[in-house]
Amino acid sequence: MVKELIYQGKAKSVYQSDNADHVIIEYRDDATAFNGVKKEALKDKGRVNNLFNAYIMQKLEQKGVKTHFIKTLNDNKSLMKRLEMIPVECVVRNYAAGGICKRLGLEKGMKFDKPVFEFFLKDDALGDPMINTSHILSFNWATASEIKFMREATFKVNDILSSVFDEAGLLLVDYKLEFGRFKNEILLGDEFSPDGCRLWDKETKEVFDKDRFRQDLGDVIGHYKTVAKRIGLVL
Numbered sequence: 001m002v003k004e005l006i007y008q009g010k011a012k013s014v015y016q017s018d019n020a021d022h023v024i025i026e027y028r029d030d031a032t033a034f035n036g037v038k039k040e041a042l043k044d045k046g047r048v049n050n051l052f053n054a055y056i057m058q059k060l061e062q063k064g065v066k067t068h069f070i071k072t073l074n075d076n077k078s079l080m081k082r083l084e085m086i087p088v089e090c091v092v093r094n095y096a097a098g099g100i101c102k103r104l105g106l107e108k109g110m111k112f113d114k115p116v117f118e119f120f121l122k123d124d125a126l127g128d129p130m131i132n133t134s135h136i137l138s139f140n141w142a143t144a145s146e147i148k149f150m151r152e153a154t155f156k157v158n159d160i161l162s163s164v165f166d167e168a169g170l171l172l173v174d175y176k177l178e179f180g181r182f183k184n185e186i187l188l189g190d191e192f193s194p195d196g197c198r199l200w201d202k203e204t205k206e207v208f209d210k211d212r213f214r215q216d217l218g219d220v221i222g223h224y225k226t227v228a229k230r231i232g233l234v235l
């Protein structure tokens with residue numbers, strides 16, 4: 001049975017479940033960008049992201065990445081372990097796009113010799129500023145071993161998912177992950193969907209991710225569904 005609302009994010013709502021260690025995450029049809037400035041309801045987005053995330057989390061688990069995912073409950077809801085979230089975002093970039101192009105004046109699409117890793121503080125009011133490990137340690141957002149774990153796990157996810165998308169004819173350009181504490185473990189939390197990564201067609205460089213929404217490219221959810229189909233997820 002669904003209990004009280006614990007947290008209402010921009011696209012997801014988190015409810016307490018009967019088991020104190022578990023939460024129910026509801027994926028809504030809301031899409032936001034630019035820190036909530038652009039906002040729209042996109043039909044079927046909640047269902048697509050819920051099922052997409054479930055599929056990816058299970059793939060990651062099969063390859064040894066521990067996640068909060070337990071099971072889907074219906075089209076829009078999944079049962080997850082209740083995490084104490086670490087307030088940092090871990091970003092890996094394989095190609096230049098978005099924030100790093102602006103910040104460092106890079107040409108979009110440039111392939112990095114080695115993937116770039118960046119930390120951002122999860123803080124909407126501050127616009128999620130970029131931070132480094134020294135900030136994380138000084139402000140006690142995470143310990144040195146937690147930092148090491150998040151970095152290694154984020155790179156492991158890169159190896160696994162770059163090859164999943166490569167086989168589907170897509171480039172995993174970049175993505176963001178969040179982690180949290182559960183008992184004495186660190187688990188991958190939040191979600192992995194086209195909302196939190198960039199995916200381009202390998203040949204044509206057509207955009208298949210949330211940049212379609214950010215840049216008004218149209219048919220956002222149609223493109224998410226195409227990605228799902230290409231990686232073998234029947235929606």
Ligand code: C5P
Pocket residue numbers: 089091097098099100128174175176195196197198210
């Ligand atoms: O905006 P930026 O280029 O720094 O984003 C890098 C990657 O992280 C993109 O795939 C973006 O969708 C994702 N991201 C996210 N949530 C944020 C910030 C970035 O999903 N708050």
